[in-house]
Amino acid sequence: MIDVWTWLTSGANWVGTDGIWHRLVQHLEYSASSLAIAALIAIPLGLWIGHTGRGRVVAVSLANGIRSIPSLGLLFIVLLILAPHIHSGDAFLIPSIVVLVVLAIPPILAGAYAGVEQVDPAARDAGRGMGLTAWQVLWRIEVPCALPLMFGGFRSAALQVVATATIAATVSVGGLGRFLIDGLAYRDYSMMAGGALLVGLLAISVDAVLAGVQRLVVSPGLRS
Amino acid sequence: MIGWFLDNAPRVWSLTLTHAWLSGVPLVIGLAIALPLGWMAHRLPRLRLTIIALAGALYTVPSLVLFILLPLILGTQILDPINVVVAMTLYTVALLVRTVSDGLAAVPDEVRLAAVAMGFGRWRRLVGVELPLAVPVISAGLRVAAVSNVSIVSVAALIGVVQLGSLLTEGFQLLYLPPILVGTIACILLALIFDLVIVVLTRLATPWLRRAA
Amino acid sequence: MIVFDRATVVYPDQTVAVDQLSLTVPAGQVTVFVGPSGCGKTTSLRMINKMIVPTSGRVLIDGVDVAKQDAASLRRGIGYVIQQAGLFPLRSVVDNVATVPLLLGVGRRRARADSMALLERVGLDPSLARRYPNQLSGGQQQRVGVARALAADPPILLMDEPFSAVDPIVRQQLQDDLLRLQADLGKTIVFVTHDIDEALRIGDQVAVMRTGGHLAQLASPADLLSDPADEFVAEFVGRDRGYRALGFVSGEVVTRPETTITLGSSGEAARRVAHGADWLLVLDADRRPVGWVRPDRLGAKVNASDLNRSGTLAHDGAPLRALLDAALSSPSGRGVVVDAAGALLGTVNAGDVVAVIERERSA
CATH class of the missing domain: 3.10.580.10 (CBS-domain)
Known part of the structure; x- marks a missing residue:
């Protein structure tokens, strides 16, 4: 326990390319870019499914299918298949990002379509009846009303990504996971536990920040 | 891949059993803990927020982190499978507490009132009326927990706890796809079997939901 | 004036929702569509603001075929109130009311000020304006719904079972207030209900519809009670017709002095x-x-x-x-x-x- 504390408070462990700061920034970079790509794919798709009701069955079964694949297995499979075809220095990073994106899509997608689906049909009907165009109904009523569930989906995607980005350290990409994996390799338990502590704190802070943003963005009228 | 599987079938089988044990036992213990906790959260609204918040926070902690930090708290060895069982139990409880309380809350008021009016005591009402009616919701939560448990347990291979995940790490170290594929497929099948068992048990427990033939 | 000219709606599964409906809704009056569920009354109403397009026949507003108009701009000129109010949960009460004026380009400040005045007019305390819909009772929500429909001062108001989801006492208050408001405003109102008493109370003329989208009778409430067109209308209008018809007859009765x-x-x-x-x-x-x-x-x-x-x-x-x-x-x-x-x-x-x-x- 004391060793863990010593490791965490030693200034030397915080600086440099394998220092905590750099690893933290890497971890955030991987997570943020995967989430951004996943959101770009899943949100429009989810809104479309929720709005039209089409493709719901496909989306649900796909999401459930992906959920039952162990993320570690997915990571290794994608890596072994993709890495030989990538000839830059990112041969490990790109497959890892791909896996993170794949894992982040189902919860974001589910949040988006479930959010739009549960919008009060009367509000939608009233909006149409008052002369809002289909586009205005989507952006001014459906999306704002769907925000609580969309945030829910995005937050679980974020947790999933932060956690899996840690595991991705196994395939020699950076991020805080390095401390866990390297600590294990060097039998340095204080480094391992210190790193684990940092990842745990990161996950909780990311969720707290997103919860804060949610409070700011979601209309108070939608809180029960 | 099939050749590799045939050569290693006995080992894959024993790893699958370990995996089933590591992910299944926490499911049962977790449910046993979540039922009273969820009931408390349902009965006491003030406690509800605290319990749900704690469960949510617990669920945010990545599995690998929990596997590594639990020995610090429990005083166990890092390779001890107990760490995995405890971690998976914690996740199961975190997920199910909310489900149980939601399921109890979803029992229609008129049914609850009818039970009160017929003189059911609090305990008999819970066991005889409310819990059975909450079974479908709880079962849905249990299915999610089962699938995610099977997936998460494989991560424990990274710290050396032997189960199906070990096939994944071995394959990766050798840069050899067959064991990875076999391990992954075995995990998916195991998750499917858990899911199926829960579905069948739920159907048996809720005969009133079956359509008349 | 709204004219239905042999308007017919057939759904893709070949069910006929409205069958050759021809009737005139006079300007400045309340016309009620009443009938059992599945009689096509709501479908008829929704043809007026082009939420449903007739399969054949036409609906004309002031002589112009609705089908030839842009749906969104047509609807902005027609007030619309529905059963569940359909308020936007994310917007405060006053912003709900200001929806159409804002769409029409009225400045935010003016739209809000007008909305506040309207809220008062429909009988809501202005202190409720900052609340959100889920903080209001059902009756209050319906009042907001009416205020929202009136916000852009449309000549036509469509009301689809607006008071069906509230309890009888509140319903009667809402009906009274609507009649009071209508006496001031003189809108062309089309009102859909399944409640014949509500129809007789609210309507200047009542269109009784029967299953399959047929118009059974179009008449004033008094005529409906005293001269039902057929068995179905007589049955639907219900018992005590003679007594209820007296509700529409006034006469000079000389009172006696009382000790x-x-x-x-x-x-x-x-x-x-x-x-x-x-x-x-x-x-x-x-x-x-x-x-x-x-x-x-x-x-x-x-x-x-x-x-x-x-x-x-x-x-x-x-x-x-x-x-x-x-x-x-x-x-x-x-x-x-x-x-x-x-x-x-x-x-x-x-x-x-x-x-x-x-x-x-x-x-």
Whole structure:
């Protein structure tokens, strides 16, 4: 326990390319870019499914299918298949990002379509009846009303990504996971536990920040 | 891949059993803990927020982190499978507490009132009326927990706890796809079997939901 | 003026929702579509703002075919109120009301100010304006719904079962307030309901529709009661038609003077003025009737606890139904008639009212 504390408070462990700061920034970079790509794919798709009701069955079964694949297995499979075809220095990073994106899509997608689906049909009907165009109904009523569930989906995607980005350290990409994996390799338990502590704190802070943003963005009228 | 599987079938089988044990036992213990906790959260609204918040926070902690930090708290060895069982139990409880309380809350008021009016005591009402009616919701939560448990347990291979995940790490170290594929497929099948068992048990427990033939 | 010209709606599964509907909705009046579920009344309403496009036939507003107009701009000029109110949960009450004015490009400040005034007009406390819809009761939500529909001052108002989801007492208040508002505004209102009493109460004309989207009868409420077109309409309008029809007939009934006593007077005084009559009418200090007493059973004073309050009051000029009911419900058999301020004018007995009914009929 004391060793863990010593490791965490030693200034030397915080600086440099394998220092905590750099690893933290890497971890955030991987997570943020995967989430951004996943959101770009899943949100429009989810809104479309929720709005039209089409493709719901496909989306649900796909999401459930992906959920039952162990993320570690997915990571290794994608890596072994993709890495030989990538000839830059990112041969490990790109497959890892791909896996993170794949894992982040189902919860974001589910949040988006479930959010739009549960919008009060009367509000939608009233909006149409008052002369809002289909586009205005989507952006001014459906999306704002769907925000609580969309945030829910995005937050679980974020947790999933932060956690899996840690595991991705196994395939020699950076991020805080390095401390866990390297600590294990060097039998340095204080480094391992210190790193684990940092990842745990990161996950909780990311969720707290997103919860804060949610409070700011979601209309108070939608809180029960 | 099939050749590799045939050569290693006995080992894959024993790893699958370990995996089933590591992910299944926490499911049962977790449910046993979540039922009273969820009931408390349902009965006491003030406690509800605290319990749900704690469960949510617990669920945010990545599995690998929990596997590594639990020995610090429990005083166990890092390779001890107990760490995995405890971690998976914690996740199961975190997920199910909310489900149980939601399921109890979803029992229609008129049914609850009818039970009160017929003189059911609090305990008999819970066991005889409310819990059975909450079974479908709880079962849905249990299915999610089962699938995610099977997936998460494989991560424990990274710290050396032997189960199906070990096939994944071995394959990766050798840069050899067959064991990875076999391990992954075995995990998916195991998750499917858990899911199926829960579905069948739920159907048996809720005969009133079956359509008349 | 809205004209349905052989408007027909056939759904893709070949069910006919509305069959060759032809009728005219006069400007400035309330037309009610009423009928059992599946009679096509809502579908008919939704053809007016192009939420549903007729399979064949036309719907014209002021001579222009709805089908030829841009849906969004058409709808912005037509108020729309629905059963579940359909308020936008994310917007405050005042912003809900300001929706269409904002769409039409009215400045935010002015739209809000107008909305506040409208809220008051539909009978909502302005302090509710900052609340969100889920913080209001069902009746309040419906009032916001009405205010929102009126916000851009549209000449036409479509109301689809607007009061069906609220309890009977609130429903009656909402109906009264709508009639009061309509007396001021003179909108062209199309109102859909499954409740024949609501239809008879609200409508200047009532279109009774039957399953399969057929118009069974279009008539004023009085005509509907006195001359139902067929068995279905007679059945649908229901029992007590003769009595309910009196609700739409007024007649000159001459009131008789009534001996009265003021609440709080001595029992002795009451017995003296009653001259042995069984029942004596009691007034308050402002000459408003409060109930009847039996003089022979009074104690030292005429107390509130002595009052029999079973009699209903009829206002001067009220329909014959109110006068007859006042007479029938009164313990003395004499129905109490009051002026606009609620002060006693006199009494009528059932025979007086029936005589007027007979006279009206032979006239």
